[in-house]
Amino acid sequence: MWRLARSAVASNLRRSRRFSTAIPGPCIVHKRGADILHDPWFNKDTGFPLTERDRLGLRGLLPPRVISFEQQYARFMESFRSLEKNTQGQPDSTVTLSKWRILNRLHDRNETLYYRVLIDNIKDFAPIIYTPTVGLVCQNYSGLFRRPRGMYFCAKDKGEMMSMIYNWPSHQVDMIVLTDGSRILGLGDLGVQGIGIAIGKLDMYVAAAGINPQRILPIMLDVGTNNQKLLDNPLYLGLRQPRLEGEEYLSIVDEFMEAVYTRWPKAIVQFEDFQMKWAFETLQRYRKRFCMFNDDIQGTAGVALAGLLGSVRAQGRPLADFVNQKMVVVGAGSAGLGVFNMAMQAASRMAGTTANPQFFLLDKDGLITKERKNIAPAAAPFAKAPGEIEGLGLREGASLVEVVKKVKPHVLLGLSGVGGIFNQEVLNAMRESDSTKPAIFAMSNPTMNAECTAVDAFTHAGENIVFASGSPFENVDLGNGKFGHVNQANNMYLFPGIGLGTLLSGAHFISDGMLQAAAECLASYMTDEDCQRGILYPSINSIRHITAEVGAAVMRAAVAEELAEGHGDVGPRELMHMSKEETVEYVTRSMWYPVYSPLVHEK
Incomplete structure (x- = not known):
């Protein structure tokens, strides 16, 4: 029976390979004429072939010349590069909003071309349609x-x-x-x-x-x-x-x-x-x-955990040494508490329920302990008991500088939303860390809310640090041909894979095990050599491959927990018998890719 199931899976995957290279199948539309041109789901602009113009009632509604998809793509990119050139020297907010507008106009008009442009230029365009420009867009959305x-x-x-x-x-x-x-x-x-x-x-x-x-x-x-x-x-x-x-x-x-x-x-x-x-x-x-999840709590936590595990590897230590890491988390909002909770879960998995890692949580009022009055219920489980901090000379409400100086943490992680809170004094104190390669994570978005800049981190905390941020920063020139690598610890590495893996598994809810599988998959994506060079996250240019791996890990976890009910023609039995490689291939083949499909009108 097992052989039959594996054979069926392999047959389906071979079939999907054949279909992926074929001409896309027709798409049924219930519109004609100008209604199609005004619908960004179906509009091809000047890309409608003449036969399609005839059957859809588009003759005379478009210029006579048919422009290929590739020509349309090149034309848009030329316009975008021209915009970049013409806005040089203008304020950053003006430039980024101008870039957002030109992409948004394409999105409003022709979704197929828009997503092809986005996929092929993801490293350049993600900061415009996503972090950090999306914050500026939201602030001005009523006017835009x-x-x-x-x-x-x-x-x-x-x-x-x-x-x-x-x-x-x-x-x-x-x-x-x-x-x-x-x-x-x-x-x-x-x-x-x-x-x-x-x-x-x-x-x-x-x-x-x-x-x-x-x-x-x-x-x-x-x-x-x-x-x-x-x-x-x-x-x-x-x-x-x-x-x-x-x-x-x-x-x-x-x-x-x-x-x-x-x-x-x-x-x-x-x-x-x-x-x-x-x-x-x-x-x-x-x-x-x-079937829901909260990206601020669970997605941020997963991305942070992947970086934290990578920072252990950056020190040349085994992952099991994570339980011995000293970590200071600044920010007790949903993101900070989500990170704290997932880090505690990871430590418990490695060392058992008796694990008591040295993790310290601070909010705007300083170090959170059990002596805090009116403590938020979500933060209460992570408050330190007085006996845990007395030996360090700390007390309830101790300042960030005090905590860093006395704890000498391996990791300083910020999700405070307070720009510049990792000031020069705090960063200088990280030079005394007990780690040979301390990690500084300034994860708040957008850029103006980052706890510190990459330049400040390498300048004040030393060149031998691992640095990650939520918003993009350029790598830092350290002189003598050396560069401080900047990792973007952004949720985009995880939430697409969590969603896709859950969808394809057919799970009815998203378990902690599925989320942990996603984080661990991302953590394992980088080699030991990469981590020791301070590179904790892959290039965003590989985002589709990363998402396929993460999605497959989520799907396998759902299968292992008997939560998977299958999706489409692939049932739970077939999912159960897929190898690791087959799950990745199945996820990859299930991804939509933007190409013009022939349109067929149906009343």
């Missing part, structure tokens, strides 16, 4: 808005969401990114303008994971805003009321989740940029009922 993308549910829609969800034109949705705009990156409450973060994340799902763009859906859940500047802004597009709280808030989210899973029971919902109290509350409320 030209045409709607995604769906908007608001507090005034209570009781109507079950019918509203059917207004979305796509019959099948695989991936949803949901935000309530309450904590966009490190920028705070941006209300309805937070829709930009959901759009940017889903662009990465298409580019990195090959999720079909007709099956993605960005959603804004507008429950008001407490940002007075937005409420006073005449251009603001959201509800002009304070944010809902308590049971009133949760009833809105409950109704939304029920509506989504009534129409699309196999969809995956990624919660994005919810303020801490609702991030943890909704994660615990829904994670066993629906």
Whole structure:
């Protein structure tokens, strides 16, 4: 029986290889004429061949010359490079928004060409459609808005969401990114303008994971805003009321989740940029009922854990030595606590339940201990007991500088959202670390919220450090032909693979084991030699390959935990008998790739 199952899997994979190189199959459309030209899912601009123009009623609606996909691509890239040249010397914000606009116009007009441009130039364009430019876009979204993308549910829609969800034109949705705009990156409450973060994340799902763009859906859940500047802004597009709280808030989210899973029971919902109290509350409320995860808590934690394991390897130590690492985490929000929790889980797996690693958590009031009054429930399990810190000469509320000087940590990790909090004094103190190669992770986004710059880290903490940041920085010239390598510890390395692997496994919820498998896969992606050179994460140019590996690891974990129910024509039995190589190939072959498909009209 095992041989028969393996044979069936191999046959399916061989079949997918043949199909992947063939002419794409036809796409059925229910539109004709100008309606197609105005639909970015189907529009090919001047790329419609003459036969297609005839059968779709496009004769006379386009210039007579047919321009190939490759020519269209080259034409756009020429326009983009011309924009770069013409904006030289202008303020960075002006330049990045200009770049975003030209890409957004293409996105509005022709999604196939847009995603091909994005995939082929991912290293250059990810910082524009995603971190860090997406923060600037969200701040200005009401003024930038030209045409709607995604769906908007608001507090005034209570009781109507079950019918509203059917207004979305796509019959099948695989991936949803949901935000309530309450904590966009490190920028705070941006209300309805937070829709930009959901759009940017889903662009990465298409580019990195090959999720079909007709099956993605960005959603804004507008429950008001407490940002007075937005409420006073005449251009603001959201509800002009304070944010809902308590049971009133949760009833809105409950109704939304029920509506989504009534129409699309196999969809995956990624919660994005919810303020801490609702991030943890909704994660615990829904994670066993629906197929969802919170990227700020779980995705950030996975990427950070991969970097932390890499920093152990950078010291030339075995991964098991992670339990002996001294780590200081600055920031007790959803991201910081997510990292702390996953790091603790990893230490427990390595050393058992008796593991008591030297991990220290700080917030705006300093070191968190059990003596803290009114401690946040999510932070309470990680508070240090007085007996654990007395020998170090520390106390409740000790400052960051004090903690770094007395703990001498191997790792200093920031998810505080406070730009420059790793100041010169803090970085100088890291020179006394007990590690031969201390690691500094300045992970807050966008760039202005980074705890320190790469230049400051290598200048003040020394050249023999490992550095990672959430936003992109250039490598640092250390002189004498040496460079300090900058790692971008960004969630884009994990969340596309988590989503894709979960989708293809058919799991009904996302387990801790699936998330840990994703983090460990990313950690193992780099060689020991790379890590010892200070390179903890791969180039973003390899993002599709990375995502395939991570997705396959997530899928295997789902199979091992008997959560996998299969996807499409591949059932759980076939998944169970796939080898590691076959799972990676299956995931790779399942990725959508942007090419023009022949369009066939059907009434």
